[in-house]
Amino acid sequence: MADLPELPTRIDSALARAGRIARGDEGLLCVGFIENANFHLVPDVITRLRRRFPNAQIELVEMISPNIPDTLARGDIDLALTRPLPTDTLRAHEVMRERFYVALSDGDPLVRQDTVPARALFEMTFSAAAGRKSSFLRGQFGALFERQGFRLGIGQEVNQLPAIIALVAAGGGFTILPRSATGLSILGVCYRPFRDEDAPEAVLHACSREHDTNPLVQAFFAFALELRSRG
Known part of the structure; x- marks a missing residue:
């Protein structure tokens, strides 16, 4: 019974906290x-x-x-x-x-261009995350390539974007990424906007x-x- 006087205080405290939670x-x-x-x-x-x-x-x-x-x-x-x-x-x-960009080795002749057309990538290998992690990207660009009569040539697969870009720097083909991800500064890599009238957006x-x-x-x-x- 000695705790009963404290009950209103506990109720008020609980209600106040509920109000704070309700407000975020x-x-x-x-x-x-x-x-x-x-x-x-x-x-x-x-x-x-x-x-x-x-x-x-x-x-x-x-x-x-x-x-x-x-x-x-x-x-x-x-x-x-x-x-x-x-x-x-x-x-x-x-x-x-946002627009998609192409990541290329800085020794690739394509970096001399302001933009990279889809047709310039048809014979190159695409470095990407493995399996379901890159399902959106593979689906979007695989379909684009197929509409133009080519297949997206998958190269080595790794799971983290910095590792994918490092592969590109080492001559591992190209990868495609949203413009906001081009802030990743990795030695040996250049980014160029992807150009195609049918290009998807991120x-x-x-x-x-x-x-x-x-x-x-x-x-x-x-x-x-x-x-x-x-x-």
């Missing part, structure tokens, strides 16, 4: 992201979130796009930055659209569960869309 002042946001999102959007948005909600816990998990729908559905993550997904069960907003979506009311998710969307509007 506390709570947890777990963000899954693909590797290429880490070069621009993730640092900018997360920095803004941490300034606005300094007491919130924000976790980052690198993933591949094909694994994201199930991971979101299970609640293992709250939000994801991913290439467009073939699903209508998620809420998605386009937060970035589209990035922010996705969450359809009816997620987590205020940190809403804030993430708002910050990401604001950055997009600023270009």
Whole structure:
């Protein structure tokens, strides 16, 4: 019975904390992201979130796009930055659209050109991540090459983008990456815009569960869309 006078205080404290969580002042946001999102959007948005909600816990998990729908559905993550997904069960907003670039060895004659046309790559090998990690890129550019009567010639496969670009520097053909990833400065590599009238663009979506009311998710969307509007 001695604890009873403290009960209103505990209730008030619990209600106050619930209010802070509801406003996003506390709570947890777990963000899954693909590797290429880490070069621009993730640092900018997360920095803004941490300034606005300094007491919130924000976790980052690198993933591949094909694994994201199930991971979101299970609640293992709250939000994801991913290439467009073939699903209508998620809420998605386009937060970035950018041109693809070609990474070439600085000794390749193609670096003398301002842009690189698709036809110049038909006889070269494409260095890429293994398996499902590069499924979006392979699908987009494999289809483009096939429409022009060629196959995308896959060379050596490694899983991390810096290692892929290092292979290119060593003469391992070429790779294709979004413009925002060209900030990776690796000795022996040059970047040139990919040129083709049928060229795809690197589209990035922010996705969450359809009816997620987590205020940190809403804030993430708002910050990401604001950055997009600023270009």
